[in-house]
Structures are given as C-alpha cells and as structure tokens.
Amino acid sequence: MDKATGPLRVAITYQHSLQMGGSERVLEVLAEMYPGADFFCMVVDPSAIPPALRGRSITASFLDRIPLARKFYPFFQVLGPIAAEAMDLSAYDLVISSDGSHTMGVITRQDALHICYCHSPHRSLWDQYHFYCQSLRGPVRWAFTLSSNYLRTCNYLAAQRVTCFIANSHFVAQRIAKYYRRQSTVIYPPVRTADGFISDQVSDYYLSVGRLIPAKRVDLLIEGCNRLKRRLLICGAGSEETRLKAIAGPTIEFLGRVPDARLSRLYADCRAFLFASNEDFGIAPVEAQSYGRPVIAYGHGGSLETVRVNDPQGRPDTGLYFAEQSVESVVDAIRRFEQIEDQFDPVEMRKHSLQFDTSVFIDKFRAFVDATIARAPLDRRNEDLA
Numbered sequence: 282m283d284k285a286t287g288p289l290r291v292a293i294t295y296q297h298s299l300q301m302g303g304s305e306r307v308l309e310v311l312a313e314m315y316p317g318a319d320f321f322c323m324v325v326d327p328s329a330i331p332p333a334l335r336g337r338s339i340t341a342s343f344l345d346r347i348p349l350a351r352k353f354y355p356f357f358q359v360l361g362p363i364a365a366e367a368m369d370l371s372a373y374d375l376v377i378s379s380d381g382s383h384t385m386g387v388i389t390r391q392d393a394l395h396i397c398y399c400h401s402p403h404r405s406l407w408d409q410y411h412f413y414c415q416s417l418r419g420p421v422r423w424a425f426t427l428s429s430n431y432l433r434t435c436n437y438l439a440a441q442r443v444t445c446f447i448a449n450s451h452f453v454a455q456r457i458a459k460y461y462r463r464q465s466t467v468i469y470p471p472v473r474t475a476d477g478f479i480s481d482q483v484s485d486y487y488l489s490v491g492r493l494i495p496a497k498r499v500d501l502l503i504e505g506c507n508r509l510k511r512r513l514l515i516c517g518a519g520s521e522e523t524r525l526k527a528i529a530g531p532t533i534e535f536l537g538r539v540p541d542a543r544l545s546r547l548y549a550d551c552r553a554f555l556f557a558s559n560e561d562f563g564i565a566p567v568e569a570q571s572y573g574r575p576v577i578a579y580g581h582g583g584s585l586e587t588v589r590v591n592d593p594q595g596r597p598d599t600g601l602y603f604a605e606q607s608v609e610s611v612v613d614a615i616r617r618f619e620q621i622e623d624q625f626d627p628v629e630m631r632k633h634s635l636q637f638d639t640s641v642f643i644d645k646f647r648a649f650v651d652a653t654i655a656r657a658p659l660d661r662r663n664e665d666l667a
Contacts, residue, residue: 288317289374289375289654290317291315291317291318291375291377292321292370292373292375292377293308293311293315293319293376293377293378293379294322294368294380294384295308296384297324298324298325298330298339304379304400305331306331306471306472306564307400308320308333308334309331309332309334310333310471310643311377312331312334313333314646318337318377319337319338319340319373320338320339320340321339321340321341321368321370322339322340322341323341323342323354324341324342324345324350325341325351326351342365342367343364343367359428359431361432362386362435362439365383365384365385365386366387366388368387370390371389373393374390374392374393374394375393375650375654376393376394377395378395378396378397379398380397380399381399381400381401381403381453385399385439385440386442388442389442394444394653394654395443396447397446398447398449399447399448399457400449400453400470400561400562401449401453401456402440402456402457402461406429406432406433407456407460408460437460440461440463441463445465446464446466447466447467447646448466448468449467449469449562450467450582450583450586451467452562452586453561454467468642468645468649469562469586469636469642470562470564471638471639471641471642471643472564472567472634473571474567474568474570474571474634474637474638475571475640476571477545477548477568477570477571477572477631478572478573479573480546480572483550483551483552484552485512485552486511486512486513486552487506487511487514487553487555488547488548488551488555489513489514489515489516489517489554490517490544490554491516492517492518492519493515493517493519493520493521494520496558497519497521497558498557498579499521499525500521500524500525501606501607501608502557503515503528503530504608505555505608505611505612506615507528507529507530507532507533508608509616512533512534513534515534515535515536516537516538548571549572549573551569553574553575553576554566554570554576554600555611555615556578556579557606558579559581562587563578563587566600567634570588570599570630570633570634571631571634572631573628574627575601575618577600577601577614577615578600578602580604584602585602588602597625597629598624598625599633599634601618602614
C-alpha cells in the first residue's frame with residue numbers, strides 16, 4: 282500500500298446479486314461498516330440488490346453484459362476467473378472479498394491489502410465436486426467435467442493472492458486449510474439475534490426456513506413429518522418447490538417468502554426448528570435460538586458450532602442432533618425431542634444465540650482489519666477507515 286495521505290480507499294467484492302441469502306446479510310453489514318466503499322461483482326439483477334447496497338457504487342463484470350448471463354449464471358462461470366481479473370481495482374488500498382469463488386481472484390496493487398471473508402471454497406469444485414457432477418446430465422455434465430480442472434486451478438491460485446483469510450466457521454476454516462493450504466481466522470457471520478424475543482405461547486408446529494434447493498434436504502423433513510403426521514410450516518422458495526409440494530402430505534404447509542415481522546412470530550411460536558442441511562454455518566438455526574426455540578439439526582458441519590449439545594462445560598443443550606441425512610434419522614430425532622422438550626430452557630437458548638449477534642461480528646471484523654493494517658508497512662492507522 283502506498284503512503285500517500287488521506288483515507289484508505291476500500292473495495293468490497295462479492296459473487297452476484299441474484300438472490301437473498303446469508304452471504305447477502307454479510308454484505309449489508311459490510312456496507313454499513315464501510316460507507317465509502319465501492320462494490321464489485323460478477324452479475325447484478327437490480328431487483329435482487331440487498332437493501333443496504335441500493336444507491337451504492339456497484340460495478341459488474343463483463344459477464345453482466347452477456348445476454349442471459351444473469352438467468353443462466355452457472356453456465357457462464359467458466360468465464361468467471363477471466364471476468365474477475367478484468368475488473369480494475371488498482372485504485373483501492375483495501376479490498377475485502379466476501380466470497381470463496383471468482384471475485385476472490387481480483388488483481389490488486391502490490392501494496393494493497395486483500396482480506397477474504399470466505400463463506401466457503403467453491404463447493405462444486407472442491408468438497409461437493411462428485412455430488413454436483415452426478416446432479417448434471419448429458420452435455421452439461423461433460424462441459425462441467427472438462428472445465429472444472431481449469432476452474433479449480435484458477436480458484437487455488439486466486440487464494441494464494443489473498444493477504445489473509447477470515448472463515449465464517451471452523452468447519453470452513455478446515456476446508457480452506459485443506460484445499461487452499463492457507464490458515465484463517467474464524468469470525469462467525471452476523472445474525473440479528475438482538476431482535477429476538479421469547480414468546481409466552483408455543484404452537485403445535487415445527488418450522489423450516491431457507492431456500493428450497495436440493496442441498497437443504499427439506500425433503501427429509503417433509504417425509505419425516507409425513508410419517509409422524511406432524512405439522513410442518515416451510516418458509517422459502519426455490520427450484521425444488523414443485524417437487525417438494527408433490528411429496529408433501531396434509532400436515533405440511535408452504536408459506537413462501539414471508540415478511541420479517543411474520544417470520545419472527547413463526548420462529549417464536551414454533552415447537553422446534555428443523556434443519557437437515559450440511560451447512561458451512563447456518564444462520565436460520567441461530568435465529569430460531571434467538572427466539573428461545575430448540576433446534577433439531579443434522580449433526581454435521583456448521584450445526585456443530587451453532588447448536589449446543591452435550592456441552593463439555595455442562596451448559597444446557599439448545600437442541601439435539603440426528604446422525605444421518607435420512608428420513609429414519611429425522612423421525613427418530615423428532616421422537617426423542619418430544620420426550621424431552623420440556624427440558625429446554627428458552628432463556629438459555631436465547632443467551633447462547635447472542636454470541637453470534639451482528640454487533641459481535643462488527644467488533645471482531647473491525648479489530649481484525651485494524652490489526653492487519655497495523656502490521657502492514659503504513660503511515661496510516663485504523664482511524665483512516667472511519
């Protein structure tokens with residue numbers, strides 16, 4: 282970084298604005314933390330820009346000018362490394378990439394700092410490669426197979442250009458170490474747990490919240506509740522919606538995308554939150570706990586860090602795990618929960634969730650950036666980022 286006087290110029294890169302999810306919440310918080318930052322991404326659908334980014338400077342790559350690239354973005358990702366490197370960030374002193382995919386590969390000045398907040402190394406190229414291949418058919422599968430080695434090499438080399446990594450969970454930190462051979466600092470993503478509250482009533486339904494895509498395994502929750510004839514409310518939309526509705530019995534209700542106020546009430550009043558996904562972190566289970574509700578989760582990945590079960594320090598459980606992504610395992614977990622559900626303490630569950638609050642993320646992220654700048658050969662200090 283050069284030693285010219287004046288505030289540091291900050292750029293924030295991310296994958297795309299095509300849908301809302303957990304990574305978009307991180308972007309919104311970063312936008313608030315760095316009000317002067319400019320944003321860069323692969324493609325932008327104006328209707329899907331996170332609210333906190335509206336009116337901000339957002340530069341999309343050349344992919345955004347290709348017809349149908351937004352609609353069929355996965356098929357254009359072979360151009361992702363080239364598109365990222367073509368974006369000019371030479372004017373910026375600090376680059377924050379909220380990504381583990383293509384925009385992590387932007388080329389920065391020699392003296393610029395590049396901090397990557399990594400949600401995960403690109404999963405379809407690394408740990409989920411074979412699963413993803415099996416989900417494709419015909420020429421698409423062959424095209425992905427032929428291009429994946431090139432994309433994987435580009436992704437690895439991009440990771441070597443990053444100054445330092447922040448992982449959104451210890452689970453992801455292990456993945457960064459394995460595939461990128463890089464160490465990382467864990468800072469959990471921001472969750473609005475301070476907004477939660479404990480309801481004075483609990484209704485007789487289970488709840489699922491999230492995108493309706495294959496990886497979320499909502500089908501297991503539906504089949505489990507079908508078998509037990511338990512009421513399940515499902516919030517969210519996605520490519521799996523038609524298939525999931527086809528297998529849903531009379532006790533399953535699809536609510537689509539619901540407003541925040543209604544979602545809060547649904548969280549607060551549910552019997553328990555059901556979660557079958559193998560997530561990198563998983564924001565929804567933390568949100569459920571912020572309303573004092575227990576979580577029945579697949580015991581793998583991020584759930585092991587967000588749902589407290591059999592704590593070595595003896596603190597109360599905030600949920601329970603099921604061992605396999607199978608209908609039988611879900612059914613068994615719900616039955617076990619119903620035998621002990623009166624033992625869960627709403628106050629303890631809400632207290633547990635507060636360690637993931639947005640304010641904690643802001644404090645830890647800012648401290649990490651300040652310490653990284655302090656270690657750099659700069660005349661400037663952290664007050665330049667205010």
